Amino acid sequence: MKILMTGSSGFIGRNLVQHLSERSDIEIIPFSHNQDLTELSRSVADADAIVHLAGVNRPTDPSAFDEGNATYTAALCSAINESAKSGKAPTEIIYASSIQAALDNGYGRSKRNAEDALKALQAQTGIVVHIFRLVNVFGKWCRPNYNSAVATFCHNLHHGLPLQINDANAALSLVYIDDVVASFIDALDGKPIKKDVNSYSQIEREYKTTVGEVA
Numbered sequence: 482m483k484i485l486m487t488g489s490s491g492f493i494g495r496n497l498v499q500h501l502s503e504r505s506d507i508e509i510i511p512f513s514h515n516q517d518l519t520e521l522s523r524s525v526a527d528a529d530a531i532v533h534l535a536g537v538n539r540p541t542d543p544s545a546f547d548e549g550n551a552t553y554t555a556a557l558c559s560a561i562n563e564s565a566k567s568g569k570a571p572t573e574i575i576y577a578s579s580i581q582a583a584l585d586n587g588y589g590r591s592k593r594n595a596e597d598a599l600k601a602l603q604a605q606t607g608i609v610v611h612i613f614r615l616v617n618v619f620g621k622w623c624r625p626n627y628n629s630a631v632a633t634f635c636h637n638l639h640h641g642l643p644l645q646i647n648d649a650n651a652a653l654s655l656v657y658i659d660d661v662v663a664s665f666i667d668a669l670d671g672k673p674i675k676k677d678v679n680s681y682s683q684i685e686r687e688y689k690t691t692v693g694e695v696a
Contacts, residue, residue: 484669485510485524485571487557488534493577495622496658497532497665518553521560526569530669533557533576536595538588538628546591554595558602565606573609574599575668578681580614580654611668611682613661620658631655634696649693656684 484501488494489511501507512524514535525531537549554576564570576599582592596612603610623629625636630653637644664684668674675683 482506482529482669483508483510483527484530484532485512485528486532486534487512487553488536488577489513491534492623492628493618493658493661494534496620497534497662500662500666514549514553518556521557522563525557525560525564525571526567528571530571531557531561531574532665532669533574533599536577536592538579543587546587547594550588550591551594551598555598558598561602561608562605565608570606570608573611573668574602575611575665575682576613578612578614580616582614611674613664613682613684615661615684616654616656616687618656618658618661623658630692631695644696646692646696649691649696651692653690653692653695655688655690655695656686657688660684660686 484507486494486498486509489498489509490513498509498511501509510524510528512521512535533554535549535553537545540546540549561570561574576596578592578596579588581589582596583589599610599612602608617629617631619629619631623632625632634644636642661684664674664682668682675685677683
């Protein structure tokens, strides 16, 4: 199986690549933000499945949310649609979205627009699309002071720095990176994936806690 993976050098991507590289039946086709979007069509045509991890979550310019999430995904969907017309479309797509997609902020709207593009693609082509609205992901290779309170707390404690806690009782939902990877691989292997009431794919194991308990 050839898997086109966007964002393969990111936190989730690095972990997923590590696991998939142990399998002789998998070939990964990486696609990064550094590559021209016009190259997508060729990469899509070679892929049996797509794992879409690339995205923007902390830009210096808020307008980059749309470009890095919604526009990027729309370009990917366009390439897949064109490939489908020639009978070379992938059989399934996995998208790493976020629970923020339910919120009315720049990041949330951009992720929701990306989801909508993928849903439309599924309706047009029949390609199976798994949209995972991920909660807070923690684990190896996660960057402190960027995308994980757990990584930030560990980093600060290790370096003797204070923990900044605004509300110790604030609810926090967590998933471990290896469980995320396992669910993605199950989807690629065609195994049943747990869904919520809105048909979003879910990670099998989720931890409910508070910021204070984690600290």
